[in-house]
Amino acid sequence: MSRALINKYNIAGPRYTSYPTVPYWNQETFSLENWKDSLIKSFHESNSKEGISLYIHLPFCESLCTFCGCNKRITKQHSVESPYLKAILKEWYLYLEWFDEKPIIKELHLGGGTPTFFSPENLNLLINGILDDAVLAENHEFSFEGHPNNTTREHLQTLYNLGFKRVSYGVQDYNETVQRAIHRVQPFENVKRATELAREIGYTSVGHDxxxxxxxxxxxxxxETILKTKELLPNRLAFYSYAHVPWIKGNGQRGFSDSDLPSAELKRSQYELGKELLAEVGYHEIGMDHFALKTDSLYKSMENGSLHRNFMGYTASKTQAMIGLGVSSISDSWYGFSQNVKQIEDYYKLLNQDVIPVYRGHILNEEDLIIRNHILNLMCGFKTEWSQDQDYLYFDEIPETLMRLKEMEADGLLNINSNSIEVTKKGQPFVRNVCMAFDLLLQRRQPDTQLFSMTV
Structure with missing residues (x-):
C-alpha cells in the first residue's frame, strides 16, 4: 500500500454499522410512538419468517481499558448486578406488550462492558427471564463477549447450557508495554485457558479481537500477536484499527499521548502484515476487519451471500428486527433506529415509570432505505448495483457520486460498470471511503466537529 494512497484516503469517516450514521439521525421526525410503529411493522413482516435478534448491553467493568470506546461503568461492587438485570427484564417485558405473538429469537448477543463481570447465576436468571416469553428459532445463535482474565468454567458451562455456542475474547495485543499503555494486562496463558475451556465444553466458534x-x-x-494467535487458531478474528476519538469518549482514551500512537503509514503496514500472516495461517477476510476459517459460519455466510452487518458487527444471518436492551443499546427495525439513554440512573428512572428508555433515533425515508441497501451491499460483499426504476430518488444525485468514485477507479480501488460498482482487492481496505461517496447526507452536510475515526 503506497504512502500516497494512505495520505490521500486517510480521512475521518463512519464505520457504517448503520445508515444513516448516528450524527445524521433526524430527531425532528423521531418519537417513541413512531419508533413503536416501525418496530411493530417490522415484527409483523419478519418474526414468523426469520425471527428477531437481541443485543443486551452489560456495561460494568472492574477496571478501565483506555483503548475502549464502549459505554461502560467502572466498579468493583457486584451488588450492581441484580438491579441492572431486573431493569433489563423490565425493558424486555415492556417491548413484549407491543407484540401480538411471541417473538422468535434467532440471535442473541451479550456485549459490554464486560458480560463476564456478572456471575454465572445472574446470567442464568437473565437469559431464562428473556426466554420465558419467547420462542427459540431452530438454528438460533447465542454469543457473548468474555474477558480472558475473568471468564470461568462456570461462566462458559452455564451459558453453554442456555444455548450459547459462540464466544469472543478481547486480546488486543500480547506485548506487555502495549498492554500496560491500554490498561489491559492479560497474559497469553489466560487467553489460552479461556479458549481451550470453551472448546472443551463444546463451543463451536471461538473468536479473538x-x-x-x-x-x-x-x-x-x-x-508476535498473530503468531501466538496461530497457536490457538480461533475460528474467527476481528482485526481492526484502534479508533482514537478522545474528544467523544473523554479521558478514558487519554492514558497516553497522541505522539505514542503509530503513524497512519505504520498502521497500514501493521494491517498489511497482519493480513498477510493471517492468510498464511488459513484465515479469509470477511467484509471489513473480520477474518474466519473456512469452517466457521461467518465464512460460509460470505460464500452463500447471507453475510449481514448491523450494530453487533458482522453476523452470519440477517433478521429484519433487532432489539437492543440495556443502557446505550441501539435497536433496528430496518425502517428505523432507536438508542437508549446512556446513564444507568436515567435508564432506571424511565423504566420505573413504565417507559421504554429511548432518547433518540431516526425513521428512515425512502431515500435512506435505498442508500442503506447500497452501503450494506458494499460493506458485506464489496459490490452493489442499481436501476433507474428502483432507485429513482437516489438517481438524481448518483452522477455526482460516480464522479467521486471515478478517482478511486483511477487509483485501482474499484471498477465502475454501467449500473454497478465492485471494489477491488486493492480497494477493500478503503471500503469506508467508497461508502462515503454514496452517503448523500454526509455530502450535503459535513459534520461541524470531527465525529469519526480515521479510515486508515
Whole structure:
C-alpha cells in the first residue's frame, strides 16, 4: 500500500454499522410512538419468517481499558448486578406488550462492558427471564463477549447450557508495554485457558479481537500477536484499527499521548502484515476487519451471500428486527433506529415509570432505505448495483457520486460498470471511503466537529 494512497484516503469517516450514521439521525421526525410503529411493522413482516435478534448491553467493568470506546461503568461492587438485570427484564417485558405473538429469537448477543463481570447465576436468571416469553428459532445463535482474565468454567458451562455456542475474547495485543499503555494486562496463558475451556465444553466458534494502531505498538508486536494467535487458531478474528476519538469518549482514551500512537503509514503496514500472516495461517477476510476459517459460519455466510452487518458487527444471518436492551443499546427495525439513554440512573428512572428508555433515533425515508441497501451491499460483499426504476430518488444525485468514485477507479480501488460498482482487492481496505461517496447526507452536510475515526 503506497504512502500516497494512505495520505490521500486517510480521512475521518463512519464505520457504517448503520445508515444513516448516528450524527445524521433526524430527531425532528423521531418519537417513541413512531419508533413503536416501525418496530411493530417490522415484527409483523419478519418474526414468523426469520425471527428477531437481541443485543443486551452489560456495561460494568472492574477496571478501565483506555483503548475502549464502549459505554461502560467502572466498579468493583457486584451488588450492581441484580438491579441492572431486573431493569433489563423490565425493558424486555415492556417491548413484549407491543407484540401480538411471541417473538422468535434467532440471535442473541451479550456485549459490554464486560458480560463476564456478572456471575454465572445472574446470567442464568437473565437469559431464562428473556426466554420465558419467547420462542427459540431452530438454528438460533447465542454469543457473548468474555474477558480472558475473568471468564470461568462456570461462566462458559452455564451459558453453554442456555444455548450459547459462540464466544469472543478481547486480546488486543500480547506485548506487555502495549498492554500496560491500554490498561489491559492479560497474559497469553489466560487467553489460552479461556479458549481451550470453551472448546472443551463444546463451543463451536471461538473468536479473538486484535487491534492495530495501539500506543507503542510496532510491526514486531503485531507479528508476535498473530503468531501466538496461530497457536490457538480461533475460528474467527476481528482485526481492526484502534479508533482514537478522545474528544467523544473523554479521558478514558487519554492514558497516553497522541505522539505514542503509530503513524497512519505504520498502521497500514501493521494491517498489511497482519493480513498477510493471517492468510498464511488459513484465515479469509470477511467484509471489513473480520477474518474466519473456512469452517466457521461467518465464512460460509460470505460464500452463500447471507453475510449481514448491523450494530453487533458482522453476523452470519440477517433478521429484519433487532432489539437492543440495556443502557446505550441501539435497536433496528430496518425502517428505523432507536438508542437508549446512556446513564444507568436515567435508564432506571424511565423504566420505573413504565417507559421504554429511548432518547433518540431516526425513521428512515425512502431515500435512506435505498442508500442503506447500497452501503450494506458494499460493506458485506464489496459490490452493489442499481436501476433507474428502483432507485429513482437516489438517481438524481448518483452522477455526482460516480464522479467521486471515478478517482478511486483511477487509483485501482474499484471498477465502475454501467449500473454497478465492485471494489477491488486493492480497494477493500478503503471500503469506508467508497461508502462515503454514496452517503448523500454526509455530502450535503459535513459534520461541524470531527465525529469519526480515521479510515486508515
Amino acid at each position: 486484535i487491534i492495530f494502531g495501539l500506543p507503542f505498538q510496532n510491526l514486531d508486536h503485531v507479528k
